[in-house]
Amino acid sequence: MARSAQWEAMFAGAPGAPGGPGGVGTDSGGRMRLASAGGTGGPGGGSGAPDIQFSKSPWSSAGGVAGELRTGTAGALADLESASEGVTKGTEGFGATAALEEIHASWKDRLGTVRDECGRLGGVLKTVGKDFGETDVQVGQDVKAAAPAPKNEGR
Numbered sequence: 001m002a003r004s005a006q007w008e009a010m011f012a013g014a015p016g017a018p019g020g021p022g023g024v025g026t027d028s029g030g031r032m033r034l035a036s037a038g039g040t041g042g043p044g045g046g047s048g049a050p051d052i053q054f055s056k057s058p059w060s061s062a063g064g065v066a067g068e069l070r071t072g073t074a075g076a077l078a079d080l081e082s083a084s085e086g087v088t089k090g091t092e093g094f095g096a097t098a099a100l101e102e103i104h105a106s107w108k109d110r111l112g113t114v115r116d117e118c119g120r121l122g123g124v125l126k127t128v129g130k131d132f133g134e135t136d137v138q139v140g141q142d143v144k145a146a147a148p149a150p151k152n153e154g155r
Contacts (some may be wrong), residue, residue, distance in 0.1 A: 046125040056136070059129030066122035080107060 091097040
């Protein structure tokens with residue numbers, strides 16, 4: 001069975017499928033539409049209410065928190081280094097010394113990884129917020145520019 005025949009067989013009789021009732025997936029003319037655009041308001045069946053709302057602030061705020069976590073982790077890493085200075089001096093050969101060195105190295109690696117990831121995420125989240133904010137403004141301007149001029153019915 002060819003791929004297109006498989007798709008037709010799977011969706012035969014499903015709402016919006018060729019030969020099936022209108023419904024989800026297509027409008028009455030067989031054109032694809034978004035599932036969230038259901039309702040009774042517009043030509044595509046949309047209600048006119050916004051389905052997606054965006055705010056730049058959660059992204060920017062999360063980026064700021066990630067930056068704060070990076071700074072805090074960097075401080076913890078510095079504290080770990082200063083606290084562990086000289087701990088193993090004079091205890092070479094003891095089992096506890098080897099364990100302390102292993103634990104120190106492990107925590108140093110973990111904190112370094114967390115610090116680096118927080119720095120990376122902070123930048124990404126702030127960039128996403130900035131990009132979404134700019135896109136939101138641009139889309140608003142485009143919609144206003146494309147909107148038909150209001151009709152003067154009194155003339």
